[in-house]
Amino acid sequence: MMTTAPQIAQSPAGEAPFSVEMIGVSKWYGHFQVLNSIDFGVRRGEKIVVCGPSGSGKSTMIRCVNRLEVHQQGEIRVNGTLLTDNVRVIDRVRQDVGMVFQNFNLYPHLTVLENCVLAPRWVKGVPRKEAEERAMGYLERVRIPDQAGKYPSQLSGGQQQRAAIARSLCMNPEIMLFDEPTSALDPELVREVLDTMVELASDGMTMVCVTHEMGFARQVADRVVFMDRGRIVESASPGEFFGNPKEERTRNFLSQIL
Numbered sequence: 001m002m003t004t005a006p007q008i009a010q011s012p013a014g015e016a017p018f019s020v021e022m023i024g025v026s027k028w029y030g031h032f033q034v035l036n037s038i039d040f041g042v043r044r045g046e047k048i049v050v051c052g053p054s055g056s057g058k059s060t061m062i063r064c065v066n067r068l069e070v071h072q073q074g075e076i077r078v079n080g081t082l083l084t085d086n087v088r089v090i091d092r093v094r095q096d097v098g099m100v101f102q103n104f105n106l107y108p109h110l111t112v113l114e115n116c117v118l119a120p121r122w123v124k125g126v127p128r129k130e131a132e133e134r135a136m137g138y139l140e141r142v143r144i145p146d147q148a149g150k151y152p153s154q155l156s157g158g159q160q161q162r163a164a165i166a167r168s169l170c171m172n173p174e175i176m177l178f179d180e181p182t183s184a185l186d187p188e189l190v191r192e193v194l195d196t197m198v199e200l201a202s203d204g205m206t207m208v209c210v211t212h213e214m215g216f217a218r219q220v221a222d223r224v225v226f227m228d229r230g231r232i233v234e235s236a237s238p239g240e241f242f243g244n245p246k247e248e249r250t251r252n253f254l255s256q257i258l
């Protein structure tokens, strides 16, 4: 009698499905081409650090993922869904994708807790009590539960950024995008935010982080992507990227920041 081979339950990590897939993505501001045929994939659970000179298109690239910017050529898929102008598609994608910005972007007239419950309540219809419990859970995870009743202006920059991370997590995103989350912070506050991000990474979150914190890149990145003038110039493991960069432009960049 023929026996069937057992199903392989777990595919190797490198074969995890794509959370984000960009194929040939280009974008122009007027005549200026800001993204030039970007091919970029992020598999579920991967942590990717994006770096490159100011103006190279890093923010624009990750903002295209949740449609804060609109690309003009190529395809972007988020969890398999093709990004289009369809409002329902955009809403769904934004629920899957959390974003943390350089300047925290907390609502100044709301307390930390109110910042955290706003979207779950009004976008997802989570009841107040449940939304508040979930928010307190995440505020504990980023180690600022005692700041829940305060307004953003009463917090340090590091605490504000951790509140912003907690607020994003309250929507249970599948992917987190970080756009230079520590670059507006005083140096002594950078570590606490990076520690939060390292913990998030070790919990298995899919992450794309634009940052020049190369210690963080070495510690958590599966892959480092270097952008210059709207193109991905190099994409490699941290070991390869720092130890044996292939491209002249990457070497120049690294010599400036390391």
Ligand code: ADP
Binding pocket: 029, 034, 052, 053, 054, 055, 056, 057, 058, 059, 060, 061
């Ligand atoms: P990075 O994040 O790598 O510093 P950005 O994605 O912010 O780069 O910007 C890439 C380029 O696009 C820069 O030259 C910037 O001046 C330009 N740019 C960004 N946003 C706009 C905009 N809304 N209109 C016109 N040009 C823009």
Ligand code: MG
Binding pocket: 058, 059, 060, 179, 180
């Ligand atoms: Mg930027």
